[in-house]
Amino acid sequence: MRLSPALLASAALIALAGCAKTPKAEDLPPPPVEQSQAATPTPDAGPQPGSQEHFRAAVQSDRIYFDTDQSDVDATDRAVLDSQAAYLRQYPQVRVTIEGHADERGTREYNLALGERRANAAKNYLASLGIDAARISVLSYGKERPEATGSDEAAWAQNRRAVTVTVQ
Template identity: 60%
Template sequence: MSRLSLTVTVLAMSAALAGCAHKAPKELPPEPGTPIGQESSSSDMTNAAVPGSQADFVASVASDTIYFDTDQYNVDSADGATLQSQAQWLARYPDKRITVEGHADERGTRDYNIALGERRANAAKNYLVSLGVAAARIGTVSYGKERPVALGSDEASWARNRRAVTVTIQ
């Protein structure tokens, strides 16, 4: 008899729990502190970049990346225009710091590509400093060929990997 009562009890509890399940609401309530009538949809919040953030930086400048020719680290006129737009953004946010990442394609030794990536990062840094950005706000790092953005052993992939990328920090 106790086995039967245990089975009935388990079935009754299962039915009770199933009846408690509810559907998620179609619309979530506004965030705490949001004035009534000024709620924003979640799609608005995902598209808005916080001023001074990396997303704002990427949306505001010509590009966060400059590219180099094979075995080169000089900043050409197109790269200069990109760095000019980055310097203008940095002037709007004087407390922001950045790191310039230097990269190379897969050809060459690891040591050679680390040194080349460092020269590329420093070339971008020096150009930004020449535009008035304080050197103390800019750090550099070289990844050499260790972080390719394009996987492939062809000229198009190599060209995309020979780059310096500016990343905001702080």
């Protein structure tokens, strides 16, 4: 009895198909994650460490204030900066910018220079407490970004400040 070539080829294909390799469990991709198993942030988790909200909640204040035409750090300012330094020690990955501000009196150039001196005074104090100066940048806005509007001592006092802002 002679078998036809087509019949032999079909038999060979069927035999080979039966010997196909079945994948092992480690070769398979992981099963899809169900929506209920996915990690979702909880709304009550609080602000992210390193964010400005977290920083403000953890320190005494994010700003210090100065007297007219002054840029020296007084005892009240040192207490605020001490709390900021403690935060920065706890979160060594956090970088900050210290923004210097002035009230509306004086020329734009004078107030930019005064704002820079104020920001640098805060930076230098933090550096004296062991915070790496490379983590702190300074920026002066002079009188360009007032906290309070008005042309009286109460408004001016709020505008003579240095504000520490976390860098995201």
